[in-house]
Amino acid sequence: MPQRSRSVITCIRVVALLALVAVALPGCGLLTTDVNLVQDRRVDVEAPGKAARVGLPVTIRWSAHDVAGRTFALFVDRAPIKPGDSFRALAEDEHDDACLQQRGCPDAGWLRNRGVYVTTGRSLTLDTLPDTRDTGRGARDSHEVTIVLMHDGRRDGEAAWSRQFYVDRSGS
Amino acid sequence: MSGQAAAPAADMALDAIERNRMELRERGRRALGITGDEDPPALRAEVKRSGVGWYPLVALMSLILIDQFQTSALTTLSPDIARSFGVSAATIAALYALQALAMSFATLPMSAFVQAKPRRALVAIVTAFVWSAATVITAFAGGVLALAIVVVVVGAASGSVRAVHLPLLFDCYPAGTRARTYSLYLIALWGSLSLAPALVALLTLAHLTWRGTFLGLGVVSLLISLIAVRLRDPGFGRWDTEALRGLVGDGHAAGEPEAAPGAADLRFFEIVRRLLLIPTVKRLLVGYVALGVMVTPLATFTAFYLDDVWHKGATARGIFNACSYLLALPLLLISGRLIERWYRADPARVARASGVVLAVGCGLIGVGVLMPAFGLMAACYALGIATFATATAATGTAIASIVPARMRVHVASLSNIALYGAGGLAGQFLLGSIYDSSGPTVAILAVTVPGLIAGAVMYTAGRTINDDLDRMVDEIVEHEEVRQLVAGGTPLPMLSCRGIDAGYDGIQVLFDVSFSVDEGEMVALLGTNGAGKSTLLKVISGLLLPTRGSVRLHGEDITYLDPQRRLTLGIQHVAGGHGTFPGLTVVENLRTYGYALGRDKRAIDRGIDEAFAAFPRLGERRNQKAVTMSGGENQMLALARTLILRPRLLVIDELSLGLAPKVVGELLAMVKRINAEGTAVVLVEQSVNIALATVNHAYFMEKGEVRFDGRANELMDRDDLLRAVFLEGAAKAAAR
Numbered sequence: 001m002p003q004r005s006r007s008v009i010t011c012i013r014v015v016a017l018l019a020l021v022a023v024a025l026p027g028c029g030l031l032t033t034d035v036n037l038v039q040d041r042r043v044d045v046e047a048p049g050k051a052a053r054v055g056l057p058v059t060i061r062w063s064a065h066d067v068a069g070r071t072f073a074l075f076v077d078r079a080p081i082k083p084g085d086s087f088r089a090l091a092e093d094e095h096d097d098a099c100l101q102q103r104g105c106p107d108a109g110w111l112r113n114r115g116v117y118v119t120t121g122r123s124l125t126l127d128t129l130p131d132t133r134d135t136g137r138g139a140r141d142s143h144e145v146t147i148v149l150m151h152d153g154r155r156d157g158e159a160a161w162s163r164q165f166y167v168d169r170s171g172s
Numbered sequence: 173m174s175g176q177a178a179a180p181a182a183d184m185a186l187d188a189i190e191r192n193r194m195e196l197r198e199r200g201r202r203a204l205g206i207t208g209d210e211d212p213p214a215l216r217a218e219v220k221r222s223g224v225g226w227y228p229l230v231a232l233m234s235l236i237l238i239d240q241f242q243t244s245a246l247t248t249l250s251p252d253i254a255r256s257f258g259v260s261a262a263t264i265a266a267l268y269a270l271q272a273l274a275m276s277f278a279t280l281p282m283s284a285f286v287q288a289k290p291r292r293a294l295v296a297i298v299t300a301f302v303w304s305a306a307t308v309i310t311a312f313a314g315g316v317l318a319l320a321i322v323v324v325v326v327g328a329a330s331g332s333v334r335a336v337h338l339p340l341l342f343d344c345y346p347a348g349t350r351a352r353t354y355s356l357y358l359i360a361l362w363g364s365l366s367l368a369p370a371l372v373a374l375l376t377l378a379h380l381t382w383r384g385t386f387l388g389l390g391v392v393s394l395l396i397s398l399i400a401v402r403l404r405d406p407g408f409g410r411w412d413t414e415a416l417r418g419l420v421g422d423g424h425a426a427g428e429p430e431a432a433p434g435a436a437d438l439r440f441f442e443i444v445r446r447l448l449l450i451p452t453v454k455r456l457l458v459g460y461v462a463l464g465v466m467v468t469p470l471a472t473f474t475a476f477y478l479d480d481v482w483h484k485g486a487t488a489r490g491i492f493n494a495c496s497y498l499l500a501l502p503l504l505l506i507s508g509r510l511i512e513r514w515y516r517a518d519p520a521r522v523a524r525a526s527g528v529v530l531a532v533g534c535g536l537i538g539v540g541v542l543m544p545a546f547g548l549m550a551a552c553y554a555l556g557i558a559t560f561a562t563a564t565a566a567t568g569t570a571i572a573s574i575v576p577a578r579m580r581v582h583v584a585s586l587s588n589i590a591l592y593g594a595g596g597l598a599g600q601f602l603l604g605s606i607y608d609s610s611g612p613t614v615a616i617l618a619v620t621v622p623g624l625i626a627g628a629v630m631y632t633a634g635r636t637i638n639d640d641l642d643r644m645v646d647e648i649v650e651h652e653e654v655r656q657l658v659a660g661g662t663p664l665p666m667l668s669c670r671g672i673d674a675g676y677d678g679i680q681v682l683f684d685v686s687f688s689v690d691e692g693e694m695v696a697l698l699g700t701n702g703a704g705k706s707t708l709l710k711v712i713s714g715l716l717l718p719t720r721g722s723v724r725l726h727g728e729d730i731t732y733l734d735p736q737r738r739l740t741l742g743i744q745h746v747a748g749g750h751g752t753f754p755g756l757t758v759v760e761n762l763r764t765y766g767y768a769l770g771r772d773k774r775a776i777d778r779g780i781d782e783a784f785a786a787f788p789r790l791g792e793r794r795n796q797k798a799v800t801m802s803g804g805e806n807q808m809l810a811l812a813r814t815l816i817l818r819p820r821l822l823v824i825d826e827l828s829l830g831l832a833p834k835v836v837g838e839l840l841a842m843v844k845r846i847n848a849e850g851t852a853v854v855l856v857e858q859s860v861n862i863a864l865a866t867v868n869h870a871y872f873m874e875k876g877e878v879r880f881d882g883r884a885n886e887l888m889d890r891d892d893l894l895r896a897v898f899l900e901g902a903a904k905a906a907a908r
Contacts, residue, residue, distance in 0.1 A: 014298050018305055030318035035311065037384035082258035082315075140480065146255055160255035 040159035042066050043147055048165040055168055060145050061123040062161070070149045070156055074124055076115040077132070080148045083158040087111060087118075118150065129167055141167040192653075193646060196419055200645035203415040204573070205348035210513040218349045224406075228344040229353055231400035232337055233360035235300045237367065238393040239333050242307045242326045243271065244368030245389055248490070249382040256382065257316055267316070267323050274327030276593035279335040279585035284440040286581050290343075292336040293405040299329035300397040308390030311383040334588040339580035342572050346411045351515055351522075351569045355508025358568075359501050362561050366494040373490060409577030413648055420652040438732055443582050446732040447575060449719055450643075451636040452523070453583060455629055456571045457590045462626035463530070464595015465602065466619045467560075470537075473619065474553075477612035482546055496554040500561035507562040511569055519573060519641055520634040526566035527631025533559035534623035541616045567630060574640040576648060595622075643720055646671075654727045664727045666691045666852050667712065667743075667821055672721035674711050681707045682718070683876045689821065694844075694853040696863035696884065699873035705856045706748070708873070709823045712854070713745035714738045725821070739768060744819035748826030748856070751810030754799035758790050758809055761798055765813040779816030786842055787812055804835035811839060814846050822846060823854040828862060840866060864888055 047061040048054045060074065073080070073087075081089050091099045091106050099105040108118065117124050133141045144164045149156040205212075212218075219226060246253075250264040286292050306326045313319045338354065345353045371392070375385040438446060447453050478484040478492060514521035533556045540552030575583050599619070607615035650670070657664060665688035672685040682704045689695050697705050710716035712723060714735035723731045725741055733741075752761050762783055766776030784791030787808045798806055807827065814822055824843065828836040840862065847853045857863035864870060864884045872880035872893050880887055887893070 010294065011298070014302075018302070030314050030321065031309065031312040032314040033312060035383045036381050037311070037387060039379045039381050039384075041379070079254060079260045080258045083256070085258065140483075148255075155258070158256040160252075162251070162255060 036157070036159065040157070042159070043072075043149070043161045045145075045147065045161050045163040048163065051164055051166065053166045053168045056129065057125050057127040058129070058165070058167065059123055059125045060163070062147060063122060067149060070151050071118055071120050073148050073150050073155070074117040074119070075146045075148070076117070076126065076129070077143055077145075078115050080146050080160055081155050083155050085155055086153045087116070090114065090116065131167075131169065133169075141169060143167060193649075196649045197642050197645050199419050200416050200649060201641065203347070203419060204412055204641070204645070205346070205350070205516060206519060206641075207348075207516050208518075210517045212348055212352075212509070212512045212516055215349055215352045218346055219353075222346045222349075222411075224344055224346075228403060228406075229341070229356060231403040232296070232341055233357055234396050234399040235296055236333060236337060236357065236361045237364045238300065238304065238396045239330055239361075240364040240368040241371070241389045241393050242303060242310065242323075242386075243330070244365075245307070245310075245372050245382075245386055246271070246323065248369055248372045249376075249385060252382040253319070257319075259316055263316060267320055270320060271323040271327035272592060272596060274324045275331045275334070276589050276596070278328035278331030279588045280440075282332050282335040283581040283585045286336060287440060287443065287578060288437075290405040290407045292340045292581065293403040295332050295336050296340065297397070297400050297403060299332035300400060301394065302326075303329040304390055304393035304397050306390075307386055307393055311387035311390065331588070335581050335585045338568055338572055338584050339577070340405065342412075342580060343406050343408060343410050343577055347415070348516070349512070350573070351511035351565065352508040354568055355504045355511065355565045358561060358565050359504050362497050362500040362504065365497040369490050369494060373487070413577045416645060416648040417652040420649055420656060439734075439737075440582075442732050442734055442737075443579050444586065445717065447579060447583055447586060449717055449732075450574065450640050451719075452574050452633045452640045453571060453586075455633040455636065456523075456567055457586055459527075459567070459626045459630040459633070460587050460590035461595040461598070462622045462629060464591040464593075465599035466534070466595075466621075466623035466626065467599070468592070468596035469599045469607075470616065470619050473607055473612050473615045476607070477541065477616055480612050482549075492550060495550070496557040499554045500558040503558045504561050504565060507565055511562075511566050515569060515573070519570065519637045522566050523570045523637045524631050524634035526563045526570060527627045527629070527634070529559050529566065529627075530563040530630060531624055531627035533557070533563065534620040534627065537623075538617055538620040541613050563627075563630075570633065570637060574637060574644055576644060647722065650722060651729060654724065654729075658727045664724070665689060666693070666726060667854075668722075668724045668727075669708070669712065670722050670724075672708070672711055672718045672723070674707055674716055674718040674721075676707075676716075680719075681876050682711070685721070685873075685876070685878055687871060687878065687881075689852050689854055692847070692850050692852055693869060694847045694855065694867045696867040696870040697854055697856045697873065698860055698863055698870060698887070699879075702875075703873040704876040705873055706825050707876075709745060709825050709854065709856060712821075712823055713743055715745065736768070739817070739819075742818075742820030744814060744817050744822050746807075746810045746813075746822065746824045746827075748829055751813075752798040752806050755797060757797050758794045758801075761809055762812060762816055766816045768817075776816060779818075782815045783812035786815060786845070787838075804831045804839070807831065807835075807839055808842075811842055811846075814851065819851055821852045821854070823856075825856045827855060827857060828859055836862065860894055 043062055043064045045060070045062045047059060062072075064072070075081075081087065087106050088100070090111070096106075099110060111118065129141075129143055131141055132143065142164065143166070144162055146160050146162040148160050246264075246268060250261065250268070254261050254264050282295060286295055303326045306322050306329065310319065310322050310326075313322060337357070341353060341357055342350055371389060372385055375388045380388060448457075474493075475489055478489045484492065511522055511525070514525055536552045536556030536559065540549045540556060543549040543552060571583055571587060572580050599622070606618045610618075654664070667687075667689040669685060669687040672682050672687070673680060674682040685704070685708060687697075687708060697708065699705050707716060711718050714730070714733055714737075717732055721731070722729055725738075725743065728741075730738055730741065730743075735745075753764060756764065759780065762780045763776055766779060784794065789805060790808055790812055793801060793805065798809060801809070811824075811827075822843075827839055827843065831839070836859075843853060843855065844866065855863060855867065857866075864887060867884050870880070870882070870884040870887045871878055872887060872890070874893070880890060880893055
């Protein structure tokens with residue numbers, strides 16, 4: 001068989017394989033077509049400013065529109081829950097059987113102890129934050145808050161808004 | 173014997189090769205672009221003269237330009253991806269590490285895939301489409317598992333860049349233009365390091381999510397990949413191996429296709445093992461490991477350094493990195509021509525320059541992080557990074573110039589594994605703790621230390637590169653000469669060892685040893701203890717690889733073939749005193765040897781019957797374990813293998829060592845019988861009398877060199893040589 005024909009056959013095989021993969025991946029649930037290609041701008045974090053240096057207590061403030069029927073969940077210095085998950089997933093991740101066996105768990109107290117805050121308002125004040133500075137490194141006390149929308153107790157979509165800031169403890 | 177009649181003609185032909193070697197080396201170096209002057213012709217004129225045009229370079233530059241898209245997007249957008257999926261940054265970092273691993277190790281199967289057939293261009297094109305498609309698919313990832321699959325696919329496909337691009341580029345353009353074309357190619361690589369994050373930033377500024385950004389990058393990547401679809405593989409060694417072949421004989425070999433891979437062609441790991449024996453390759457790979465220890469953590473530490481010390485946000489850090497990479501572009505343009513000039517004058521200068529430039533780059537970065545002003549720091553740092561690009565151009569040119577064209581994909585893979593696999597991983601593990609304990613400034617200063625070590629090691633490659641280049645020229649030229657001799661009907665010795673250097677752990681034992689055996693001949697190899705006789709036998713049977721020289725069986729190069737493949741070609745080694753499996757019975761031992769060749773059971777049974785007929789004592793002990801038998805019986809068993817394996821060449825080490833004269837007599841009778849049936853025999857023997865009474869042709873070795881090659885009865889008259897052996901034997905007898 002001529003070299004050219006063999007190359008063509010190889011190319012066809014590769015393309016066929018790619019097509020198969022393209023069909024198989026969504027079939028296995030690995031791919032999704034329900035995606036946001038453009039940034040969701042329903043929420044805008046207003047304070048603190050980007051990479052701002054702030055003192056404690058610090059107030060997180062945001063504006064929002066088209067969020068009727070939804071609450072805001074703030075995750076401080078931790079990853080948010082997965083889209084579609086409820087807060088119960090946090091307790092499951094921690095294997096907190098005591099909590100899981102209780103009705104209404106996890107509650108606000110349980111969540112607050114883990115840096116998770118739920119509110120319908122547009123601001124949240126944090127009185128304390130753990131000091132993340134490593135004195136040997138001389139790094140800054142960096143923090144990040146991530147806001148996601150909750151609907152019927154579950155995370156609504158994969159949109160998330162975050163803000164990084166630094167705590168200045170020189171006055172404390 | 174027929175072989176003996178042909179011996180003088182064959183030896184004369186091979187000696188003629190030796191005489192021509194120096195002249196051919198010189199012509200070979202010129203053919204490879206090493207002219208001794210420092211004035212390369214203009215690149216444009218050379219490319220035009222070659223008739224290749226710019227398309228292959230443009231195509232490869234296009235592919236390398238998009239290679240960084242997915243990786244860069246993954247790095248930049250990892251916080252957004254983590255938030256979307258609700259996973260930690262560590263999970264995304266693990267994906268990044270997974271991709272780096274796939275990228276490092278995928279080069280090995282890529283090399284194996286292209287080593288026999290020149291299909292590097294096909295691999296380069298297909299993989300570019302694969303990673304472009306995968307970048308598009310990333311936009312639709314349903315979760316971390318999908319993302320993990322995609323990054324591994326992208327990493328593996330992207331590995332092709334590292335395995336095939338440089339070898340392909342080297343085979344596309346004439347030898348005298350390679351440093352410049354490679355530097356131009358690197359401009360695209362370093363340009364992509366700026367372009368990719370810039371494109372990511374642009375798409376993000378257009379309010380696209382991370383998914384939209386991946387989709388956009390994937391589409392751009394697919395479109396750019398289309399530029400390369402007409403890229404074709406020019407074949408292996410068009411401008412070097414073929415040019416060198418053309419120097420031999422009437423010069424008609426140039427342009428003729430190389431023979432299809434034969435029985436003695438090297439397989440993947442044989443090539444890898446062979447490459448690791450080249451001193452310059454070894455040094456440069458060690459240098460790459462040290463460089464990898466520096467380069468991989470440097471990028472991470474720099475980000476933290478800019479954040480912690482200079483309070484620079486993500487955008488400022490991106491701009492800082494982009495500017496550092498951009499400075500490399502003009503420097504590469506200038507250094508490409510410089511490297512070409514150095515290479516033409518003396519390749520050692522290229523290797524040394526790579527070491528010096530690397531050390532200077534490390535120094536600049538070290539000084540930079542101690543600067544009190546941001547501008548000064550940025551200038552020093554950017555210049556340091558830019559010099560690394562120049563060092564890459566120099567080391568790439570050096571390492572690819574000293575290996576035959578077919579093996580360049582392998583050396584490129586090994587370099588990649590050394591740099592990113594071994595060095596990168598070691599760097600993350602070793603230097604991560606320094607960052608945690610001492611902060612980013614000290615961490616960056618610490619990573620310059622392995623960089624300086626890399627520079628020093630690469631500098632030393634200047635000592636070996638010319639020898640290795642000559643070795644490569646010699647090998648290709650000899651290969652072609654032998655091919656032409658065979659084609660012309662000149663009879664060649666059955667076994668021919670030429671110019672063998674070999675040793676253990678850096679201690680050289682054999683020095684330029686030449687040794688040949690004709691079909692059906694019985695040869696004695698004599699010498700004092702430590703003369704290198706057993707070492708030579710190991711080189712013949714493949715238990716030890718030489719650092720220089722060739723071993724040929726009927727003209728086929730078997731120098732770097734694995735021992736088991738030599739066994740199938742008919743070379744059998746009977747090791748002195750321990751040639752059997754002690755835990756197996758006599759029958760099991762014999763059967764094992766038969767299975768080594770995949771012989772059918774009936775043939776093995778026939779061989780075993782013959783062995784028992786020849787050595788009745790073995791038949792009596794057929795179910796006895798070898799470990800319980802005497803030394804003589806074990807030696808009989810080792811020799812009995814021959815009746816099953818039916819080798820074309822039998823090499824026997826110390827047949828009579830420690831055995832009673834009666835047993836020695838029996839064994840020798842069997843050796844003679846095996847030889848009479850057509851098997852050539854090389855006999856290493858302590859007893860000069862026994863050996864010379866048995867053979868017609870003898871070699872005498874002393875201190876790793878062949879001191880005598882001639883008729884056995886002539887050696888008997890050489891008291892000056894044999895005295896040492898007799899004295900040694902007498903001393904041993906007195907000691908007993």
